[in-house]
Amino acid sequence: MSQKTDYVLGHSDFEIERLQIQAAALASITRRLIRECDIQSGMRVLDIGCGAGDVSLLLAEAVGPSGLVVAIDREARAVETARSRAEAAGHRNIEALVATDEDIPVARPFDAALGRNVLPHQRDPVAMIRRVASAVRPGGVVAFHEFAVYQPNRFQALPSVALYDQVASAMNAVFVATIPSPDVAGRLAACFAEAGLPSPHLFCECVIGDSTSPIARWLALTYRSMLPHIARLGLDPTSVGDPETLVERLEAELTAVRAQVVSNPQICGWAVRP
DSSP states (O other): OOOOOOOTTOOOHHHHHHHHHHHHHHHHHHHHHHHHTTOOTTOEEEEETOTTSHHHHHHHHHHOTTSEEEEEESOHHHHHHHHHHHHHTTOTTEEEEEOOTTSOOOSSOEEEEEEESOGGGOSOHHHHHHHHHHTEEEEEEEEEEEEOOSTTOOOEEESOOHHHHHHHHHHHHHHHHHSSOTTGGGGHHHHHHHTTOOOOEEEEEOOEEOTTSTHHHHHHHHHHHHHHHHHHTTOOGGGGOOGGGHHHHHHHHHHHTTOEEEOOOEEEEEEEOO
8 A cells, every 4th residue: 555645845946945945954964864874985875755856965975976876756846856956066976766665766775775854754654664674785774864843842942032933833733733744753763663673873963053044044934835734724824924024034033132043853863774
């Protein structure tokens, strides 16, 4: 039975732009995961749910010209964006394909597989982990970088800014209500075990900065992408004002109180396939 689900935020030009801002904010955390699970030069690595190719680009840096990144996503538009960005960046070691974790193109087993922000969107995360692991050679690495959205883990500002809190609460509520597995980042150990893998190595980080960081823009653009779901769930989108000016207003209010902002927790786990 297929476990495919609709991606909550869609695949519009606006959403692809939002994903790239998010990717810039998360890059250092994903680089740490790549480094700690020892993905290195010459490896053949699978990028699951590659989207616009941000993780693919990081993996391409790690495996170098002698390695290969096979990037898969079920959305043709996202795959085309990933291909274009790889070409523009001069990475000839990225092969982007339209595929799902149910039809992974395996000419030979991969040395490693990595997914970012994919498990929460699965009705059965364990099944995805199991399928991905089956495409990796014994002794290879299975790794995931996932966001925690289950209450009360959400974006925060200190000192507190009411507008920021309203946007963060609405965004978190939509994710909890609409994605199939919002709590999966908090149960990676159990999921890996159920998938037949050893207990994973785990770490958790947040993105943190001041009002000049990309965090406020990331939050505001995510809110805008979620407006249809916010309206459908009965959350009042007028409470935060005009979405077209939300970025500017958020940044101004945060700057006025010299706020420090922090993202929701980012939880990473990896294990070596027996």
